[in-house]
Structures are given as C-alpha cells and as structure tokens.
Amino acid sequence: MSSDEIRAELFGTSPAEAESDAADARIFEERDRRIVARLAAGHSAVAESTNVTPQARARLIAIAGRFNVPVTMLRFTPDVTDLLQQYTERGRTDLTAEDVRAYAAIMTRDTSADQLRSEGATTVHDVPGRRQATTPAQAAAQFSFA
Secondary structure: HHHHHHHHHHHOHHHHHOOOHHHHHHHHHHHHHHHHHHOOOOOOOOEEEOOOOOHHHHHHHHHHHOOOOOEEEEEEEOOHHHHHHHHHHHOOOOOOOOHHHHHHHHHHHHHHHHHHHHHOEEEEEEEEOOHHOOOOHHHHHHOOOO
C-alpha cells in the first residue's frame, strides 16, 4: 500500500487539497483500511511509506498484532541529497528543504535495527536505496515476508 499512490487516488494533482494534516490523516486511514482488509483475507501486506517515527510504526505494528502476523521492516540508509531529490521529484510544496533535513535526522536517530526490533519488528533488513538504484518495490521483492 503506497501512501503516495493513495494520495494521488484521493486528491489527483490538486496539491492544495492534498497537502494538509487532514489530507494526511485521510491518506493513512485509507492505507490502514486496505492493510486490514488484506490481512483479514489472509494475505500479506506491504506498507510503502517512510514510517520514520515510532508513532507511525506503532500504528502499523498494532494492526499486525491484531492479526498475529510478523512485522518485517526494510531499512534504507538516509542520504540527505537523495531525500531532497526525491522530495523535488514528487512536486510537493508542503515541506521545505530544511524540513527534509530534519526528517533525515529523525531517520538517523529513530530507525536503528535494535530500536525497530524493540518496537515489535520481527525482522529488520538493511537494503540498498536510491543511490544504488533500488526502489522500495525492488527491495521488497528480495525478501520473504512470511
């Protein structure tokens, strides 16, 4: 479940409407609804969103717990230059370059493998990122989520 794809589905190319706290809440509620539906049907689910804060991860870990399924996390090494480029490519205007740098600092501080395991991750994989031309989908294909 890609939060960016859900954003596009719900809001199209209307950046003013898609870039608010209310829009983010709607996007992530829809993502969570889709994850619950997949898990309830006995399927696996992949949340393709950054989830760098413990609070963002807790919501997904809680959903997994409701269905007694393991949580596998993919960790990408944050590179500020790559993050800034990705932000520019997305065409979003709700963040500044300084916001992106602050986000990278949170990623560095709050996403160690030990921390992720302490929060409830069953498995943590370090994977190559954008600099190695690896997309989240390509990285996900390299691992088993059973």
